[in-house]
Amino acid sequence: MRFKLQWNSFLPAALLAATAAIVFALPVSADNPAAPKAAAKTVINITMNGKASNLKTPPILDQGSVYLPVRDIGELLGTLVSWNDQAKTATMRYPKLTVKLPFGSTSANVNGQTVALSSPLRMVDGRVYAPLRFFSEAAGVDVKWEKATQTVHMVKSDDYLNLYSWLTIWWDRTSHELYTAKDEQSDVLNIGKLDVEMQGTISAEGGLQQGGNTVLTFVDRYNNQKPHYEVHSLLIRDNKIVSQKDAAYDLRYERNTSYYQIYDPKGWIEYTVLTDGKIVWVYNDEGKIVSTYDLPALTKQNDVFGVQAVGTDYLVVRPGRTGMLTLVDLKDNTTTILADKLLTGKDLAYARENQMPYPGDTLSFAGDTGYPGYGILDFAYLSPFQKNARSERLTYERPSYAEERKALPKERSFQEMAASCSVDTVKSVHMQDGDITYKPLIAANKQDQEGIRTVCRILKKITAEGTEVTLPRTFPETFFHGMSVEFAAGDSVSIYRSGGNKLAVGSELGGKNIYLDNAQMVKEFEHLKVSK
CATH class of the missing domain: 2.60.40 (Immunoglobulin-like)
Structure with missing residues (x-):
């Protein structure tokens, strides 16, 4: 998961000092009388926090002034940039900042207030540029022009951590406020606080709405003598965090399941899943807890568990110490180490004996192919002895459903x-x-x-x-x-x-x-x- 750090919060006074435009491919014609002739082609370099940045659209030098492509620069700074072709309006979105600029206007709208432009925009080769000064005045960025090397130096602080999943995400390192936007056309929303301290490589998972619920998970990976993962999962409803669960894993982290559905004659019923590695909480589509599972009690192991699957009457979990994928069958109250049923020979010996880089097998849950009512589960297996091979599909038939399978019609060709x-x-x-x-x-x-x-x-x-x-x-x-x-x-x-x-x-x-x-x-x- 890629991430980049955002600049600091904007000062209200700075916001009203100037505004922006966005780079978009627009037709240059008689309908755009403000479009000047193309500026002289001059190579202008850009650095961000001391590192060279290669923009898709190069900056220009026009009548002694430097102009920057705002879409490229805006994205470099971590904003969402969009263009409404019907309204001919460009928009930049960021936590606490929304800038709207109707093309051809001498003013812009900054957080709902009309603001005069500090200098006119430029249209070159069908693209809109803003003056260098804008990025300093309106975006809270330290911008300097070095004429000798034809270089624009931009510096921004890293108060915001910017991540991408199904959502665009900003996390304020100081206040811990969390902001999201579903796409570049949507407003940036404050959904609450992710109240944790992060110190390693941060990634985000999820963010896709399932019914009325959304689960967004942050993974903080760092080495504490051995690989360590702090996993923070949020249940979001109506654009607000309603629950947070935190888990910690050593050596191995596999993405926990956050969703499952069951069939009903009236339609599929959706459920949301959160875990702290010991307890599993199941929420209905209204965000209410309908089931909880105590994994140490069910498995009789005092451990931290990864949760690969939850069904109507089963869970598939991996205890951290042994690393052996385990089926918890709630129908007959049994637990099964799946490698013992699905692997043989050296593959089973490897799963039982190997400790590097972590203990356990390499099985993973792949689907409930016997649903509803037949107890047939599929698992993916990539053997450590078969290099560059595709995962093999292995099937386990739950003994608790033996009678139901006997009642199935005879298989036909x-x-x-x-x-x-x-x-x-x-x-x-x-x-x-x-x-x-x-x-x-x-x-x-x-x-x-x-x-x-x-x-x-x-x-x-x-x-x-x-x-x-x-x-x-x-x-x-x-x-x-x-x-x-x-x-x-x-x-x-x-x-x-x-x-x-x-x-x-x-x-x-x-x-x-x-x-x-x-x-x-x-x-x-x-x-x-x-x-x-």
């Missing part, structure tokens, strides 16, 4: 499902391209039945004319682009795009697949996709 495929045997067809989902085909809806007939025709043709291939049990490198055909009998089959004019029946996760190269089938396949 692809050919058997294709032979039976009709509007009478298919329940529904769900289609997606990555995170884009399309309107499903429901057999009970008469208007969808012709589409289901097309799906069945495609399935029959692939299984009858395609080539069968057995894939290794790994993880696909791309998102799923295809459809899931759900049968009334309870089983299902996937049809997916496999590059070019190829369609496939099976799973990119591995096992038996059947491929068919047929442009007409691909055309019919794509025609079934209708946006919701």
